[in-house]
Every structure is written in C-alpha cells, then in structure tokens.
Amino acid sequence: MWPLLFGAWLVAIAPPARPTVPNPPIQRPPDSLRVPILVYHNVQPASEARGIRAPDLTMRPEVFATQMKYLKDRGIPVVSLASLVDALEGKRTLPPGAVVLTFDDGRVNQYERAFPILKQYGFTATFFPFTHAMDRNRRYFTWAQLKEMQAAGMTIGSHTSLHVRVDRMKDSAQMRAEVSGTRQVLIERLGPAAGQLFAYPFGALAPAGDSAVRAAGYRAGRAYTGGPWNSLATRWRLRSFPATEDMKRFVSIVDPGAAASAPVRRPPAQ
Numbered sequence: 001m002w003p004l005l006f007g008a009w010l011v012a013i014a015p016p017a018r019p020t021v022p023n024p025p026i027q028r029p030p031d032s033l034r035v036p037i038l039v040y041h042n043v044q045p046a047s048e049a050r051g052i053r054a055p056d057l058t059m060r061p062e063v064f065a066t067q068m069k070y071l072k073d074r075g076i077p078v079v080s081l082a083s084l085v086d087a088l089e090g091k092r093t094l095p096p097g098a099v100v101l102t103f104d105d106g107r108v109n110q111y112e113r114a115f116p117i118l119k120q121y122g123f124t125a126t127f128f129p130f131t132h133a134m135d136r137n138r139r140y141f142t143w144a145q146l147k148e149m150q151a152a153g154m155t156i157g158s159h160t161s162l163h164v165r166v167d168r169m170k171d172s173a174q175m176r177a178e179v180s181g182t183r184q185v186l187i188e189r190l191g192p193a194a195g196q197l198f199a200y201p202f203g204a205l206a207p208a209g210d211s212a213v214r215a216a217g218y219r220a221g222r223a224y225t226g227g228p229w230n231s232l233a234t235r236w237r238l239r240s241f242p243a244t245e246d247m248k249r250f251v252s253i254v255d256p257g258a259a260a261s262a263p264v265r266r267p268p269a270q
C-alpha cells in the first residue's frame with residue numbers, strides 16, 4: 001500500500017508536461033472506445049513548408065513514413081473511420097489497439113507523398129477535401145485523384161465547400177450549402193460512400209453544426225482535438241488528435257503500453 005501511495009504522491013508533484021497540442025486524457029469515460037483518430041494535414045518536404053509554423057499542419061514525408069512503419073512493425077491495426085462508427089453503434093467490434101487515419105484539406109501533397117505510403121503498407125484512411133478547390137487549384141486534389149484513392153480503398157468525406165467554420169456561418173442557407181450541399185456533390189461524383197463522414201474546418205464546433213451534419217444525412221462528424229475516447233455521445237463531434245512529428249507523442253497515442261518503456265526513434269534531422 002505504502003509504495004503505491006508514495007508513487008501516486010510523486011506523480012502528483014511532478015511538473016506538468018507542456019505539449020504544443022493536447023495529450024491523451026488519463027481517465028476513461030464510460031461507454032466509450034479508445035480508438036485514436038489521427039488527423040494529418042500537409043505531408044511535404046521542409047522546403048515546401050516554409051511559412052507553416054504550426055507543428056500540426058505539416059509533416060515531412062520521411063517522418064510520415066516512420067509513423068506508418070511504426071504502426072506496421074508493432075502490428076497496430078489501422079481501421080476505417082466508418083468502421084469506428086459501426087463499432088460505436090454496436091454493429092461490429094474492432095481489433096484491440098486499433099487506430100484511424102484521417103487527412104484534412106485535400107492538399108495534393110497528400111496524394112503525392114502519403115497515399116503511396118498508405119498503399120505500401122495496405123492501410124486505409126479517410127480524406128476530407130473541401131470541394132470548391134477540386135480541379136480549380138493545382139495545390140489540391142483533382143476529382144480523378146480522389147476517384148483513384150477511393151478505388152485503392154480510401155474513404156472520402158466532406159470538409160465543406162469553402163473551408164468555413166460552422167460556428168461563423170451567416171445563416172442556415174449557408175450552413176445547408178456548405179454541409180448538405182457538399183455531401184450531394186461528393187455523392188454525385190464519388191458515390192454514396194463519400195456521403196458518410198464530415199470533418200469540421202478548423203475543428204470549429206457549434207450546436208447548429210452538429211444539427212446540420214446530422215440533418216444532412218452524414219453518419220458522423222469529426223472534430224479536431226479531444227483525445228482517444230469516443231462514444232455514441234460524441235458521434236457528431238468525434239474526438240481526435242492533430243498529428244505532429246513528435247514520435248514520443250505519436251507512440252503515446254497509438255501504442256500507450258509501449259510509450260513508457262520502449263526507446264523511440266527520433267524523426268530525421270531537418
């Protein structure tokens with residue numbers, strides 16, 4: 001008993017860590033599943049990322065490859081976001097330790113740099129482009145690329161049309177156009193599987209956004225932070241982790257049992 005109490009006391013007085021983005025919460029809420037959803041943005045060499053300062057908005061391809069290799073080497077199952085929603089609904093069980101991979105904004109570097117690595121490892125992921133950029137801006141996916149990725153086992157979802165915050169939409173007509181309208185466009189172009197999932201631009205949440213996502217016919221909406229636990233109560237704002245190059249943090253999210261003991265390879269030097 002005493003060593004236990006002493007350990008707890010030590011933990012209590014240890015200085016708090018100061019991550020740049022939130023770490024996993026310690027307590028397990030009731031009726032929920034621990035299936036971390038990682039959110040990637042740009043996957044690009046440092047030379048292309050000039051001006052992007054936020055650690056969660058760009059990752060070098062070699063670090064992304066290191067993270068995917070870690071999942072493969074450790075046998076960590078990568079499951080689709082839709083199968084996590086199935087599991088939250090009680091329709092299926094997921095393998096222990098499963099994780100979900102998602103990509104926001106539809107940047108073409110995801111197609112060029114991340115998609116080949118996902119294929120190499122046989123991993124599935126969900127991509128959330130904002131539809132207005134498709135075929136208009138060469139820094140973003142084309143519809144043909146989205147179709148190719150979908151045919152290779154990836155899922156496509158909505159991130160609105162113009163990448164607007166749902167908490168700042170000026171009226172319900174804009175909300176409908178951005179949330180429901182993009183779902184129709186995705187379904188017309190890519191089929192019904194592309195009408196299941198929504199990701200909130202900037203992770204901005206609002207009750208009206210939840211209602212719009214639900215009313216539009218999506219199965220779930222993904223938020224941008226919040227940790228590894230989800231339940232039916234969070235299905236319209238699923239919690240997730242912004243992915244960063246920090247391998248120690250990555251391991252603590254995807255492989256918490258190993259985080260305390262295993263040596264962690266540093267990402268390659270810049």
Ligand SMILES: [Zn+2]
Binds near residue numbers: 105
């Ligand atoms: Zn975004």
